[in-house]
Amino acid sequence: MFQGIRELRVSRGKTALIITTVLLITAMVTLLSSLSAGLSYQSASALEHKVGSDRQLVLNDTGGTVNLSTGSLTDAQVSEVKSRGGEVVTMARSKDEEGQAFIAMSDNGHKPSEDLYLEHQPIHWMSTGEVENLPGASTFGVVAEDAKPIDGAVMLKGKNALDASASYKGEQSSLNLMIVLLYVISALVLGAFFTVWTMQRLRGVAITVALGGTRSSILSDAVGQALVVLFVGIAAGTLLTVGVGGFMEGIPMEVAANTTLVPAAILLAAGLLGAGLSIIPVMKVDPRKAMNS
Known part of the structure; x- marks a missing residue:
């Protein structure tokens, strides 16, 4: 993970941008999940x-x-x-x-x-x-x-x-659809972020391959870099939801493990999958062509 950690330290603005994006996505998903659970409790x-x-x-x-x-x-x-x-x-x-x-x-x-x-x-x-x-x-x-x-x-x-509750089915079907769409959008956004980030690292990856770096080491470096970014952003977004949930009086929210930790785990898995898929096309590029491009 040497290259990945070094890039995170050097490109601080880029790193801060993607961590903030992950934080906001996590906050949206966990807040909506907590709201859905709170409305479910008050409905049925x-x-x-x-x-x-x-x-x-x-x-x-x-x-x-x-x-x-x-x-x-x-x-x-x-x-x-x-x-x-x-x-x-x-x-x-x-x-x-x-x-x-x-x-x-x-x-x-x-x-x-x-x-x-x-x-x-x-x-x-x-x-x-x-x-x-x-x-x-x-x-x-x-x-x-x-x-x-x-x-x-x-x-x-x-x-x-x-x-049988008149409010339960309509509320939960709408909120669950929104949560699923947020998961899909989150996976696409995170995948696009890491794809662009990986393409910008194309020359460095090519040099690493030309010097004898294995494909597995390149993959672990990219996934490890994504893991650091995702963990920081998701942890911050989850803590934000827990903090906000304690101060939002009058709004039916249920902040619990199934409304915070479960969505956080799904987002982490989606982000790591996107990071892994984004590096695969780059690993197939010929090192000479990549360095000359």
């Missing part, structure tokens, strides 16, 4: 608490788009859920004395300790009778994962159950 955390990973959500099949607001169970379906050992949950939308909207939900003796949300409204846990007395009360069921189908009902598992 109460539903995820009720259904979990080993149960099914039961909603009345209305023949159209089925969600918690439109899929209230009939009396017959309520009886079917109970006969299968399931739980019938009653919910209603209301407002407190200060006019703040909330969703009342029956806890059935299992009130969670943490604050949960549904469709960006806080959950107030009440008894079934208290919720039933509120206007617009509706019901949904939760049964075991292996429970038999119920006539006239839709049975949803896993992530499909979270789609």
Whole structure:
């Protein structure tokens, strides 16, 4: 890595530019991932608490788009859920004395300790009778994962159950598409950066080959140089997201390992892949022609 490290020290402006670019790309990806996780929590955390990973959500099949607001169970379906050992949950939308909207939900003796949300409204846990007395009360069921189908009902598992939240599917599909596009754009930008950088090193690479440098040493030098740049930029961008996330009050952000470290690892892999691919065409160039060009 002698040549690569030496170039980083000499070309400080170029090095600072690409590190800043990597920093900004990392910050964009990790911030958007944290925002997506925060919105997911405020959209369906109460539903995820009720259904979990080993149960099914039961909603009345209305023949159209089925969600918690439109899929209230009939009396017959309520009886079917109970006969299968399931739980019938009653919910209603209301407002407190200060006019703040909330969703009342029956806890059935299992009130969670943490604050949960549904469709960006806080959950107030009440008894079934208290919720039933509120206007617009509706019901949904939760049964075991292996429970038999119920006539006239839709049975949803896993992530499909979270789609019953009116806000969850639209938000997450849009944000996830943006995150994927950012990954693609990031890979293209980083690959273009390292390709241009490598082409500028063409004469030096040619001299190294002419003096007997092996192809593997040239490849390791280029990838090692990229690793230093990527590590510094990605680490700085991740720390920026962690710092910003702690001060952004009122914005639903969840800064955790899966929203910072996982995107950082993907960006690092994409950058190293781009660096490795960018040096391959240069390694195929004839040293004499490269030095004379």
